[in-house]
Amino acid sequence: MDKIDSELLLKVADLHDIPSGAYNIRKNGQLLGRKCTPGIDITSKTDKPGIDIKIASSVKNRSVHIPVIVTEENVNDLVYNDFYIDSGAEVLIIAGCGLHNDGNAGNSHNGIHEFWIGEGAIVRYVEKHYAEGVLTTNKVLNPSTIIHLAKNAKFVMETAQLGGVTSTERITTADVEEGASLEIKESILTEYNQTATTKFEVNLNGKSSRANVVSRSVAKGNSSQTFISNIYGNNVSFGHVECDAIVADNGKVASIPALKNTHPDAELSHEAFIGKIAGEQLIKLQTLGLTKAEAEKAILDGFLK
Amino acid sequence: MLKLENVSFSIKEKGRTKQILKNISLEFKPGKNYIITGANGCGKSTLAKIIMGILPVTSGKIYFEDQDITTLGITERARLGIAFAMQQPTRFKGLGAKDIISYAAGKDCTSSSACEYLSKVGICAREYLERDLDNTLSGGELKRIEIASVLARNAKVNIYDEPEAGIDIWSFNGLVDIFKHTLNKKNLNIIISHQEKLFKSADEIILMANGEIKMQGTAKNIIPIINNYSNVCKKLEVD
Numbered sequence: 001m002d003k004i005d006s007e008l009l010l011k012v013a014d015l016h017d018i019p020s021g022a023y024n025i026r027k028n029g030q031l032l033g034r035k036c037t038p039g040i041d042i043t044s045k046t047d048k049p050g051i052d053i054k055i056a057s058s059v060k061n062r063s064v065h066i067p068v069i070v071t072e073e074n075v076n077d078l079v080y081n082d083f084y085i086d087s088g089a090e091v092l093i094i095a096g097c098g099l100h101n102d103g104n105a106g107n108s109h110n111g112i113h114e115f116w117i118g119e120g121a122i123v124r125y126v127e128k129h130y131a132e133g134v135l136t137t138n139k140v141l142n143p144s145t146i147i148h149l150a151k152n153a154k155f156v157m158e159t160a161q162l163g164g165v166t167s168t169e170r171i172t173t174a175d176v177e178e179g180a181s182l183e184i185k186e187s188i189l190t191e192y193n194q195t196a197t198t199k200f201e202v203n204l205n206g207k208s209s210r211a212n213v214v215s216r217s218v219a220k221g222n223s224s225q226t227f228i229s230n231i232y233g234n235n236v237s238f239g240h241v242e243c244d245a246i247v248a249d250n251g252k253v254a255s256i257p258a259l260k261n262t263h264p265d266a267e268l269s270h271e272a273f274i275g276k277i278a279g280e281q282l283i284k285l286q287t288l289g290l291t292k293a294e295a296e297k298a299i300l301d302g303f304l305k
Numbered sequence: 306m307l308k309l310e311n312v313s314f315s316i317k318e319k320g321r322t323k324q325i326l327k328n329i330s331l332e333f334k335p336g337k338n339y340i341i342t343g344a345n346g347c348g349k350s351t352l353a354k355i356i357m358g359i360l361p362v363t364s365g366k367i368y369f370e371d372q373d374i375t376t377l378g379i380t381e382r383a384r385l386g387i388a389f390a391m392q393q394p395t396r397f398k399g400l401g402a403k404d405i406i407s408y409a410a411g412k413d414c415t416s417s418s419a420c421e422y423l424s425k426v427g428i429c430a431r432e433y434l435e436r437d438l439d440n441t442l443s444g445g446e447l448k449r450i451e452i453a454s455v456l457a458r459n460a461k462v463n464i465y466d467e468p469e470a471g472i473d474i475w476s477f478n479g480l481v482d483i484f485k486h487t488l489n490k491k492n493l494n495i496i497i498s499h500q501e502k503l504f505k506s507a508d509e510i511i512l513m514a515n516g517e518i519k520m521q522g523t524a525k526n527i528i529p530i531i532n533n534y535s536n537v538c539k540k541l542e543v544d
Contacts, residue, residue: 216398244398280395283359286379287389288408288454298408302399 001032004071008098011162012128013067023065024051029077040064040091050080050112053093057086057118067096068111073103073137078110087118087150092126099131099139099165106138106166114146117153117180124156131164135192138166145172149180151206160304161188161196170198176237178206186215187304190223190251200229204237204266214242218300219251230258233266241270246277246303248296306493307333307356307387307462312365314348314355314516325351327516329365333462338484338494338506340524342531343513349497350392352513353466356495357389358382369462388460392467392497394451396439402450403434409457422453427479444471452480456487463487464495469503481506504528 001009005027009015018033022040025032029049036042039056042064053064070077085091097109117123131139147155161168174182182202190196202211211231219225231239245253259268277299285295314326326348333339341349354360356367358379367375369385377385388409397405406422407414416434423433426449438447448471455463468480477500484494484506496503504510510527512520520527 278395280391281397283379284391284395285408287357287359287383287391288405288458289380289383289411290408291380298400298404299397302397302404305399 004100005032005069008069008071008100008130009067011130012069012096012098013065013094015065015067019063019065021063021065024053025065026068026077026079028070028072028075037062039089042066045080045082048080049078050082053081053083055083055085055089055091055121057088059086059089059091061090061092063092063094065094067094067098068109069098069100070107070109071100073101073105073107076106076108076110078112080112081114083113083115083117083123085115085117085121085123085153088120089118090122092124094126096126096128097130097141097143099133099141101131101133101137101139103134104137106140108138108140108142110142110144112144112146114148115155116148117150117155119150120152121150122154125158127157127159128162129160129165129168130162131166133164139164140167141165142169143171147172147174147182149174149176149182149209151177152179153177154181154183156183157185159184159186161190163189163191165190165194165196167195168197170196171201172199173201174211175203175205176209176211178235179208180206181210182212184211184213184215186213188215188217188225189220189304190218190225191220192223193221194223196223196225198225198227200231200241202229202231202239203234204232204239205234207236209235209237211237211239212242213240215244216303217243217245217253218248218304219245219253220248222250224252224254226254226256228256228258229270230260231268231270233259233261233263233268235263236265237263237267239266239268243270243272244303245272245274246300247274248276306335306370308368309356310366310368312352312355312367313363314351314360315363325516326355329516329518331511331518331521333493333495335461335493336488336490337508338488338496339509339511340496340498340504340507341511341513342497342499342504343519344499347513348516349513350466353389353464353495353497356462356464357387359389383458383460386461388455388458388463390451390455390463390465390468392470394438394447396442396447398437398439401433401435401437402453405438405450405454406457409454410459414457419457422457423450425456425483426450426453445473448472452483456483461492462495463492464497466497467499468496469498469500477502501528501531
């Protein structure tokens, strides 16, 4: 690993060093390192690029790091990662992708992640995306996340696009069975001419299933974002969607939530806000001694944290 | 410490000039609690915002420790040592009490030091530290955190714009204690209020009406006059 690799891994997976738990690190489409731990098994797929990650029921409070970095131009990495979480397991999965590109030709990473989460299992999935390098070179990240939640399972997804990504199309779909819950917190920063589209499609199929999708976005420069979320209440269920966006300069955001019930006892709601930083927020922080620029940064950093 | 000389402020409304403050001259000395009172719309909150630099003067001068600060912005005045508790505290998504108190103190506060300030305003501190200052907090909780943020600034001039508004029964005695106990020889408090119960914390009371200073004096001298001054105190109107 060189300095760029280490910095990218720190940024997208909070890795200061090789992780103590299980991990699989992929660089420029190749395996950089892997470690399995008791109950956590990682194997390469034989029919297509990607890995299978199997987590046994005995696993409690363990973590798996599976970051991907792409540091060369012209590398367009496609990967299929499948996660099989046995019933009752409790695990933290830290994914994340960092792109570095000093060249003129673009690079990209398309990560297709599918989760089968067993009965009563609890998964926290943290995914950060970041790109850096020549501003005008295309750096593209298109993650797909497919989540199947069995009875009483819980999935918390914290996903953040930290900046630098020229374009992204993020697709997340979930089916939620009886008593299971899905919690998604997404934050996306776009600047310059970047574009981001994020789509959620959640089917609340089981009795007392729940989903809460919260998205916060900041669109600066000439960037634009589209947030689409479709929640279907197909049973006695609860679903909520929230999309807050702060725009600056000429940034544009479209928030398109759609709620649909096919069951009379589904309870679905959404709220959305698009606007600039409130003047009174700036004034408050200025009265604490921050300059206007410092106040703006504090507000945006806090909003996206 | 703080001096206002012939401060006036006017706005344009429907093409006409409306004068909000008329030739206000005041001097605030360290070691004292000042209460500025008067009916709604008399200009007292405007005056507070003028001192903080949130609104500009139309004419007149403001001096802080003999320095002319009339043209200085909010940040510069804050850094010189003026603090301000807003009448209606701002809500933030993504910033919590600990963040605000850290910014106010000018350093990264530990949980325990942030807690100290929150304890002074009577809220059970730790549970509030990480919570965002968003819609999940009540107006009263936000107001207390707002006051704590001023305490954390350790400023020379502390302006409280209607500190009692929106808070519960704790407020009066708790606020009076805060105004008394935070006072020293090097600072002063300016409290905008029409709540008579706070008057007992004042060393001086300034009564405003129609954008002008009508009266100024010690609490002992002024309160009886205010009591007879119809239409001045909202509290008295309600009573």
